[in-house]
Amino acid sequence: MSGMRPATTETAGPADGPLTAVGAIKAAETVLEEVLDAELRRAGEVDPVFARDVAGRVGAFLRRGGKRLRTAFAWCGWRAAGGSGDTTAVLRVGAALELVQACALMHDDVMDDSPRRRGAPALHVDLARMHRAARMSGSPESFATAAAVLAGDLALAWADDVLTETALASPHGPRLYDEWRAMRSEMVAGQYRDLHAQAAGASGLDEAVTIATLKSALYTVERPLALGASLAGAGEDDLDALRSAGRCAGLAFQLRDDLLGAFGDPAVTGKPVGDDLRTRKLTYLLAVGLRRAGDAGDEEASAALAAGAAPRSDDTVERMRTALERTGARSVVESRIAELAADSVRHFGRTRADVTVRREFALLVERASGVVLADLTEQGDRTQEGDRTEEGDRSEGGG
Numbered sequence: 130m131s132g133m134r135p136a137t138t139e140t141a142g143p144a145d146g147p148l149t150a151v152g153a154i155k156a157a158e159t160v161l162e163e164v165l166d167a168e169l170r171r172a173g174e175v176d177p178v179f180a181r182d183v184a185g186r187v188g189a190f191l192r193r194g195g196k197r198l199r200t201a202f203a204w205c206g207w208r209a210a211g212g213s214g215d216t217t218a219v220l221r222v223g224a225a226l227e228l229v230q231a232c233a234l235m236h237d238d239v240m241d242d243s244p245r246r247r248g249a250p251a252l253h254v255d256l257a258r259m260h261r262a263a264r265m266s267g268s269p270e271s272f273a274t275a276a277a278v279l280a281g282d283l284a285l286a287w288a289d290d291v292l293t294e295t296a297l298a299s300p301h302g303p304r305l306y307d308e309w310r311a312m313r314s315e316m317v318a319g320q321y322r323d324l325h326a327q328a329a330g331a332s333g334l335d336e337a338v339t340i341a342t343l344k345s346a347l348y349t350v351e352r353p354l355a356l357g358a359s360l361a362g363a364g365e366d367d368l369d370a371l372r373s374a375g376r377c378a379g380l381a382f383q384l385r386d387d388l389l390g391a392f393g394d395p396a397v398t399g400k401p402v403g404d405d406l407r408t409r410k411l412t413y414l415l416a417v418g419l420r421r422a423g424d425a426g427d428e429e430a431s432a433a434l435a436a437g438a439a440p441r442s443d444d445t446v447e448r449m450r451t452a453l454e455r456t457g458a459r460s461v462v463e464s465r466i467a468e469l470a471a472d473s474v475r476h477f478g479r480t481r482a483d484v485t486v487r488r489e490f491a492l493l494v495e496r497a498s499g500v501v502l503a504d505l506t507e508q509g510d511r512t513q514e515g516d517r518t519e520e521g522d523r524s525e526g527g528g
Contacts, residue, residue: 148216150489153204154197156216157223164224165191168287182259183280186252191231191284193247198382198497199226199353202375205490206357209482210367218360221295222305226353228288233316233348235281239274240324241404248399253277285313304359312352319344326411330436337416338380345386346379350473350497370479374490377473381466381498387412388462391450403446408439413465418458430456470500 148156165188172184200223207219237243238251245251250258257273265272292309296302322340325331354375358368389398390405391414405412415434422430430452433445441449453459474491482490491502 149485150201150204150493153216153220153223154200157197157200157220157227160220161191161224161227164228164287164291182256183276183283186255187231187235187280187284187287190235190247190252190280191227193249195227195230195247196496197223197227198493199223199230199349201489201493202350202353202378203357205477205482205486205493206354206363206371206375207361208357208486209354209371209477209480209490210358210361210363211481212357212361218295218299219357221291222353222356222360225288225291225295225309226356228284228291229313229316229348232281232284232288233320235277235284236320239277239281240320241408241410243400243404245395245400251277252280299360301359301362305356308352308355308359312348312356315343315347315352319347323410327408327439330409331411332416332419332436334413334416334420337411337413340411341380341383341387341413342376345383346376349382350379351375367480370476374473374476374480377469377476378494378497381469381473381494381500384413384462384466384469385497385499387414388459388466391453392459403443403450406446406449407441409436409441414453414458414462417461418453418456421456421458421461422452425456427452427456466498467500470494470498470502474502 169180169184169188172180200220203222203226204219212219234246235252238246239253243251244254249255253270253273253276255273256276257269260267260269260272292306296306296309299305319340319342322336323344326336326340351372352375354371355363355368358371363371387405389402390412391403393402395402404410405415409415419431419434421427422434433448433452473494474487477490478487494500495502
């Protein structure tokens with residue numbers, strides 16, 4: 130255990146007072162800084178070289194920022210399930226989620242051989258540069274790959290420490306830990322299915338959805354919502370609504386990421402564009418393009434999107450983009466994202482969350498999906514009221 134100092138309620142602010150989702154993110158940043166300070170001190174006590182080369186880079190990676198969406202969704206889940214008062218536990222869960230996200234990104238960049246992350250060299254690229262600058266022996270790439278895997282493992286270990294300490298201090302600790310344990314397994318399963326699909330040259334739409342769900346949707350939104358709700362002792366109805374809301378929002382987030390990976394601006398995303406196409410990663414976008422090309426008898430588009438040697442040239446990547454546009458796949462995915470985002474907000478409206486929390490959730494879904502949902506919080510209000518009316522009708526009807 131890290132022996133870190135938890136955030137105080139004075140630092141965090143009362144949940145039923147000024148603390149909002151944005152406030153929760155800022156407060157969780159303070160907690161995360163405390164965690165990093167404590168862990169980096171401990172790393173220095175273990176070994177100075179390890180502390181400098183590995184632990185220090187993990188800390189620097191986390192301090193470069195990120196969307197912090199998982200923290201905000203955990204807060205929304207907590208509030209939707211009736212959480213109020215002392216925010217210490219939910220903020221620590223937020224910090225743990227940021228640590229596990231760092232692990233996932235570091236490992237993902239190694240597996241995808243991605244050169245940049247968050248506007249800077251990916252961790253394994255930075256480690257390879259260190260190897261060369263120090264004139265170390267052996268392959269810089271092999272060294273960097275192994276060290277980056279260890280760095281990701283360290284971030285996961287720190288995440289587990291924070292979550293375990295929080296669970297032990299909570300009356301709802303067993304439920305919290307069950308959600309966390311499931312999330313970790315789902316993440317690994319999703320990463321493996323991603324690797325497996327690439328190696329097998331898979332193209333199926335169902336498989337693409339399975340990968341997107343396991344690899345991203347569950348641990349980006351659904352599990353954070355459930356983790357926050359578990360801390361508040363959520364009932365099954367609230368958890369069911371939150372899981373549905375999280376599944377939809379998480380898939381919308383991943384589908385948006387697929388589109389940005391193919392058509393985005395690196396200056397905005399902080400990572401190269403076209404990498405998923407270059408390696409022919411099985412995404413929902415690619416699977417839709419292949420299906421529509423086949424249905425339309427578009428042999429040129431089918432050939433451009435089919436399995437083949439990777440990595441692909443710039444010209445081939447451009448032909449893939451053209452095929453995705455011509456088949457209408459890009460438009461189909463945009464429409465699906467909008468549907469998922471709207472469904473997510475409606476599901477969230479079934480919880481006990483007040484209108485302020487529902488609006489904040491809608492804003493987070495907008496941020497994750499890139500879809501404007503300005504009027505859907507009102508629809509959520511109507512949905513919640515309609516649910517109550519329908520329940521009243523059933524009870525008056527004698528079952």
